[in-house]
Amino acid sequence: MNTYDVMVIGSGFAGMAASLFAAKRGLSVAQAGGTGGIDFSTGFIDLMAVHPVAGQRVWEDPYAALAALRRDLPLHPYAHVTDDEIAAALGEFAAFLGDNGLCYTGRPGRNTLTLTSAGTVKPTYLLPCSAWGGVEALEAKAPTLLVDFHGLKGISARQIAEVRADWPELRTARVRFPGMGGELYPEHMAWSMADQARRIELAEAVRPLLGDARFVGFPAIFGMTDTMAVVRHMEELLGRRVFEIPTLPPSIAGPRLRAAFDRGLPVLGVRTYTQKLVSAAEVSDGLFHFTAGSGSTAVRIAARGAVLASGRFFGKGLKADRHAVREAVFDLPVSQPGKREDWHRAEFFDPRGHGINQAGLETDAALRPLGADGRPFHPRLHAAGAILAHQDWMRMKCGAGLAIATACKAVRDLNQNL
Amino acid sequence: MTTLHTRVLIIGAGATGAGLLRDLALRGVPALLIEQRDVNSGASGGNHGLLHSGARYVASDREAAMECREEGDILRRLAPQCIEDTGGLFVAVRGDDERYVADFPGLCAASSVPCRGLDLGTARAMEPSLSPDLVAAFAVQDGAVDPFMLSLDNIAQALSLGSSMRRNLAAQSMEVENGRIVRVLCRDITTGEDVRIEADLVLNAAGAWAARVASLAGARIGMLFSMGSLLITQDRIATRVINRLRKPSDADILVPGGTVSILGTTSIRVASPDGCRPSVAEADRIIDDARAMLPILERTRYIRAYAGVRPLVSLGPAGDDRAVSRGFALVDHAADGLENFITITGGKLTTYRLMAEKAADLACAKLGVAAPCRTRTEPLPASTLGQWTEPGKGPRTWVDSRTEDDLVLCECEMVSRGVIDSIIDESGAMRGRSMLKAIGMRSRVGKGPCQGGFCGQRVTGHLYDRGMVSGMQGLAELKTFTERRWRGFSPILWGVPLMQADLQEALYCGSMDLEFGPPPSTRDDEGACAPVAKEPA
Ligand SMILES: Cc1cc2nc3c(=O)[nH]c(=O)nc-3n(C[C@H](O)[C@H](O)[C@H](O)COP(=O)(O)OP(=O)(O)OC[C@H]3O[C@@H](n4cnc5c(N)ncnc54)[C@H](O)[C@@H]3O)c2cc1C
Ligand SMILES: Cc1cc2nc3c(=O)[nH]c(=O)nc-3n(C[C@H](O)[C@H](O)[C@H](O)COP(=O)(O)OP(=O)(O)OC[C@H]3O[C@@H](n4cnc5c(N)ncnc54)[C@H](O)[C@@H]3O)c2cc1C
Numbered sequence: 010m011n012t013y014d015v016m017v018i019g020s021g022f023a024g025m026a027a028s029l030f031a032a033k034r035g036l037s038v039a040q041a042g043g044t045g046g047i048d049f050s051t052g053f054i055d056l057m058a059v060h061p062v063a064g065q066r067v068w069e070d071p072y073a074a075l076a077a078l079r080r081d082l083p084l085h086p087y088a089h090v091t092d093d094e095i096a097a098a099l100g101e102f103a104a105f106l107g108d109n110g111l112c113y114t115g116r117p118g119r120n121t122l123t124l125t126s127a128g129t130v131k132p133t134y135l136l137p138c139s140a141w142g143g144v145e146a147l148e149a150k151a152p153t154l155l156v157d158f159h160g161l162k163g164i165s166a167r168q169i170a171e172v173r174a175d176w177p178e179l180r181t182a183r184v185r186f187p188g189m190g191g192e193l194y195p196e197h198m199a200w201s202m203a204d205q206a207r208r209i210e211l212a213e214a215v216r217p218l219l220g221d222a223r224f225v226g227f228p229a230i231f232g233m234t235d236t237m238a239v240v241r242h243m244e245e246l247l248g249r250r251v252f253e254i255p256t257l258p259p260s261i262a263g264p265r266l267r268a269a270f271d272r273g274l275p276v277l278g279v280r281t282y283t284q285k286l287v288s289a290a291e292v293s294d295g296l297f298h299f300t301a302g303s304g305s306t307a308v309r310i311a312a313r314g315a316v317l318a319s320g321r322f323f324g325k326g327l328k329a330d331r332h333a334v335r336e337a338v339f340d341l342p343v344s345q346p347g348k349r350e351d352w353h354r355a356e357f358f359d360p361r362g363h364g365i366n367q368a369g370l371e372t373d374a375a376l377r378p379l380g381a382d383g384r385p386f387h388p389r390l391h392a393a394g395a396i397l398a399h400q401d402w403m404r405m406k407c408g409a410g411l412a413i414a415t416a417c418k419a420v421r422d423l424n425q426n427l
Numbered sequence: 428m429t430t431l432h433t434r435v436l437i438i439g440a441g442a443t444g445a446g447l448l449r450d451l452a453l454r455g456v457p458a459l460l461i462e463q464r465d466v467n468s469g470a471s472g473g474n475h476g477l478l479h480s481g482a483r484y485v486a487s488d489r490e491a492a493m494e495c496r497e498e499g500d501i502l503r504r505l506a507p508q509c510i511e512d513t514g515g516l517f518v519a520v521r522g523d524d525e526r527y528v529a530d531f532p533g534l535c536a537a538s539s540v541p542c543r544g545l546d547l548g549t550a551r552a553m554e555p556s557l558s559p560d561l562v563a564a565f566a567v568q569d570g571a572v573d574p575f576m577l578s579l580d581n582i583a584q585a586l587s588l589g590s591s592m593r594r595n596l597a598a599q600s601m602e603v604e605n606g607r608i609v610r611v612l613c614r615d616i617t618t619g620e621d622v623r624i625e626a627d628l629v630l631n632a633a634g635a636w637a638a639r640v641a642s643l644a645g646a647r648i649g650m651l652f653s654m655g656s657l658l659i660t661q662d663r664i665a666t667r668v669i670n671r672l673r674k675p676s677d678a679d680i681l682v683p684g685g686t687v688s689i690l691g692t693t694s695i696r697v698a699s700p701d702g703c704r705p706s707v708a709e710a711d712r713i714i715d716d717a718r719a720m721l722p723i724l725e726r727t728r729y730i731r732a733y734a735g736v737r738p739l740v741s742l743g744p745a746g747d748d749r750a751v752s753r754g755f756a757l758v759d760h761a762a763d764g765l766e767n768f769i770t771i772t773g774g775k776l777t778t779y780r781l782m783a784e785k786a787a788d789l790a791c792a793k794l795g796v797a798a799p800c801r802t803r804t805e806p807l808p809a810s811t812l813g814q815w816t817e818p819g820k821g822p823r824t825w826v827d828s829r830t831e832d833d834l835v836l837c838e839c840e841m842v843s844r845g846v847i848d849s850i851i852d853e854s855g856a857m858r859g860r861s862m863l864k865a866i867g868m869r870s871r872v873g874k875g876p877c878q879g880g881f882c883g884q885r886v887t888g889h890l891y892d893r894g895m896v897s898g899m900q901g902l903a904e905l906k907t908f909t910e911r912r913w914r915g916f917s918p919i920l921w922g923v924p925l926m927q928a929d930l931q932e933a934l935y936c937g938s939m940d941l942e943f944g945p946p947p948s949t950r951d952d953e954g955a956c957a958p959v960a961k962e963p964a
Contacts, residue, residue: 049933126884127902129902171897258938358935
């Protein structure tokens with residue numbers, strides 16, 4: 010049996026980032042994980058935008074927000090990572106995605122407001138390049154045609170136009186997607202867009218509707234692997250700027266991210282066990298011994314160090330019964346509200362957020378989770394991403410950014426101890 | 428201001444008001460039924476759905492026990508589409524009061540409530556989830572009733588006979604002249620418009636709100652309010668109704684309904700019928716107590732909680748609300764100097780028909796109508812109004828009559844766009860403040876494991892597409908809908924439901940920033956405890 014330098018537990022943003030960073034630093038990496046936030050995400054990489062959440066203050070400069078956050082909430086996991094480390098981690102992550110066919114962009118040091126499938130706008134930091142035209146159209150309130158499709162239910166162009174009353178020159182049209190009928194799925198549509206003939210047919214359906222539009226927005230369906238080539242081709246065919254809006258998940262954003270990692274990580278030598286969860290973990294002879302998967306397909310993996318990036322409840326890193334929240338792999342202590350009454354607020358949209366969403370792992374400054382005695386559970390076990398306590402990524406708008414930044418920090422500190 | 432004229436005005440579209448509308452229509456007296464929110468938005472939509480055999484009341488209230496037995500028989504015979512004739516068990520476990528157990532068969536006999544002793548092996552073979560600590564078991568004739576279908580079928584027949592109904596129309600004040608109510612002033616909740624109704628006779632069937640409605644005419648009814656909470660399990664745990672064989676108390680009944688079971692209930696005195704909601708503490712208390720009878724209740728998955736308020740017409744100082752007679756109250760307000768005003772309240776879902784009959788008898792006496800009651804003998808025709816709430820009905824229709832363009836908007840419960848469209852079309856001008864909520868009430872949208880996270884947004888998109896909502900309104904209604912569903916989810920968020928809540932917040936707040944933007948479209952409906960369609964499943 011091989012002994013790896015690092016076992017990465019989780020294949021969400023934090024797990025993917027940890028594997029990437031560790032492999033790039035020359036470590037041998039095994040990674041196990043199942044479905045998680047990445048499969049449902051919008052593809053936007055948020056860094057930090059809202060603080061304090063109760064006051065709903067939205068920041069244009071994420072680094073200024075981070076400074077305020079570190080001052081006001083010294084236990085927040087971002088308090089353990091410097092601005093420079095964050096910027097470097099995001100840069101490395103985006104470059105990797107770019108190298109693997111997924112172009113990302115953004116404005117250095119500034120959040121960008123982007124359109125969502127609900128018609129709301131949200132601040133984010135890095136966006137798929139295919140969404141950038143939408144940012145420019147929104148900012149200029151330019152004459153824009155928003156197209157949606159008969160049979161595709163995760164997005165309504167008309168809803169977006171209604172909600173965006175501040176954008177009078179936003180028009181909508183619903184067209185038939187060439188060559189497909191009945192209920193449509195973004196992934197099928199994306200694959201079919203690989204065919205140039207399909208793009209020409211689509212452009213022909215849309216061309217008569219263009220009018221004075223300078224931009225044309227579509228649900229995100231422009232190819233799985235080479236989206237920007239499809240976008241450019243559509244721009245050529247239509248003679249207009251073209252952009253994508255992610256549909257309600259599961260959208261194409263998740264599969265695109267997965268595809269980029271599936272392509273890029275093995276090249277870096279990462280051994281991935283997909284759709285396998287770690288079912289047992291032991292420490293002996295200074296090594297971690299993991300069992301991933303169950304039954305006859307279970308595998309045993311030994312590693313000198315580990316990064317726990319198993320997410321929250323939806324990711325399955327945390328589990329709750331009627332009385333308490335537990336960590337699923339090592340049964341690490343979980344910081345949490347005392348009683349279940351305090352887990353959730355009376356109103357779902359309460360701007361203060363729910364108590365349970367700040368629950369998670371306490372760590373030292375090197376992001377090593379603490380054991381029952383208040384000291385690091387193991388000198389070479391680090392944690393990253395949404396499983397960390399004292400953050401609420403949903404309300405603070407720091408989901409993927411926090412995952413990437415803490416993964417980078419965890420790997421760096423682990424590397425010093427190997 | 429619009430003025431409506433009617434011979435009889437009925438206030439409140441719960442089971443009682445609906446039954447009254449039908450009873451009068453069958454006697455040749457078409458009436459107007461008004462409802463401040465939606466059909467069954469009061470106790471009739473927030474109850475346990477138990478068709479009582481009467482056995483629960485044999486020790487405390489023999490009259491109620493006999494009424495239940497008789498009415499249960501009538502409903503099983505005349506409204507079979509609304510009843511699941513499951514049969515029921517009464518079971519005691521080690522530690523339960525042995526005296527109560529020993530007296531039970533005799534008390535049943537004294538009330539003519541059929542009851543058959545079972546040996547424990549037979550009982551466990553009938554219901555394998557029963558506790559190994561079982562010490563006694565009896566079989567009774569309990570059943571499950573779909574309260575939503577019951578009300579809608581009553582209303583549908585009455586409408587076919589010339590009666591009418593207005594939803595989202597609230598009675599707000601009354602004008603009394605010379606000992607008569609001459610005008611009832613109402614507000615149209617959809618448009619905010621005032622509507623004046625002139626009627627010869629006013630019937631108050633406002634359930635727990637009946638005292639408030641009576642006070643609009645200056646009449647006083649002493650009323651207590653008792654809130655009860657219930658939990659819905661993901662799977663159906665038992666074939667039959669299972670009652671704890673003890674003095675009626677909390678968490679002692681499990682009622683099956685379609686593919687789920689409903690566990691309850693509690694009894695908490697509340698100051699008003701408005702704003703009730705189930706709590707974490709109640710959910711825990713229900714499970715902690717009921718698992719002695721059915722240990723599986725500790726481990727099973729729950730999908731939602733809900734609550735309703737029992738209107739108990741007070742009979743002087745009372746301790747435990749369950750000891751107050753559930754026998755209903757029929758009040759002729761002639762005694763208060765109001766000749767044309769009747770209140771019918773209290774009672775049970777099981778006895779709704781009897782309550783309607785008695786109230787209609789009195790009404791007809793006042794109107795000089797001699798026609799006798801026909802609901803005791805005539806079948807209740809099944810209508811199409813309530814059909815979408817039936818679990819499985821959506822998918823069947825969708826498969827049968829699917830056009831290529833029909834999409835499944837709610838995947839958990841297989842509700843198609845075509846179904847949503849037919850609800851929108853039926854709803855017409857009485858959409859109320861939230862079309863989405865009205866859809867949630869008439870379909871299974873939002874009732875599946877996704878907790879509304881996906882289907883709520885998809886249906887909202889469709890409402891925009893159809894021009895039913897514009898501007899921020901659709902998002903505001905989506906938030907109202909979400910908050911409404913949240914009341915039921917928040918008490919049971921552990922295990923898988925907590926994962927679902929995590930995903931829903933990731934969607935709504937993490938990726939769509941819906942905690943910003945417009946506030947929910949309405950908060951004033953805090954009163955509706957559980958305006959949920961057929962709660963089973
Ligand atoms: C609907 C949705 C929308 C989102 N939108 C955005 C957005 O717009 N912008 C943004 O920045 N972020 C967004 N996110 C957040 C983002 O996708 C991540 O969820 C978040 O950054 C946390 O990442 P994570 O890797 O820590 O956890 P997760 O993404 O939850 O990943 C956890 C991983 O751990 C694995 N795992 C769990 N237990 C085990 C085990 N025992 N063994 C092995 N593996 C295990 C899981 O299978 C999963 O792969 C969204 C998330 C969701 C769900
Ligand atoms: C927790 C609980 C469990 C129960 N379990 C069972 C059971 O298992 N079996 C059983 O047989 N019975 C049960 N019951 C009792 C049963 O639910 C009620 O007795 C029955 O539903 C009452 O029906 P109703 O039509 O009289 O009142 P409601 O259903 O409350 O109807 C009154 C209606 O009047 C409307 N209204 C109020 N004010 C106005 C106004 N100003 N203008 C217009 N409309 C107005 C309200 O919105 C409401 O819809 C239970 C009750 C509760 C609370």
